[in-house]
Amino acid sequence: MAAPLTPSPTSLTFYAIRDVTCRSHTQQLTISDDDATLSKVGSAPWLTIPATSVNGEPFDVVVDPRDIVPGYPRELTETIRATAAGFADTDIVVTVKLPPSGPAGKR
Numbered sequence: 811m812a813a814p815l816t817p818s819p820t821s822l823t824f825y826a827i828r829d830v831t832c833r834s835h836t837q838q839l840t841i842s843d844d845d846a847t848l849s850k851v852g853s854a855p856w857l858t859i860p861a862t863s864v865n866g867e868p869f870d871v872v873v874d875p876r877d878i879v880p881g882y883p884r885e886l887t888e889t890i891r892a893t894a895a896g897f898a899d900t901d902i903v904v905t906v907k908l909p910p911s912g913p914a915g916k917r
Contacts, residue, residue, distance in 0.1 A: 815892050815900040816842040823905045826875040838868040844894040851889035857904060859890055873906055884908050
């Protein structure tokens with residue numbers, strides 16, 4: 811069985827509060843061991859990632875609270891999957907924690 815790629819960090823947590831400016835939230839993620847193809851396991855519209863990553867180069871993971879629909883739970887998750895030839899698929903869980911009064915939907 812092939813070894814997985816090495817993500818850093820191994821998971822991401824965002825605390826999204828819909829403020830007056832409706833700003834997005836960004837964190838960086840690095841995948842080591844090889845260049846990788848990135849995809850979302852689900853179809854979360856609030857998560858934006860690049861299509862690929864370069865070995866050891868940080869890239870932006872962006873959460874946009876404006877794309878969280880009304881009726882959301884207080885915690886959302888999505889998985890980023892990194893794939894590269896010769897390596898096992900590597901999953902990185904992205905969690906968004908929302909306060910009870912969080913997003914009211916798109917403006």
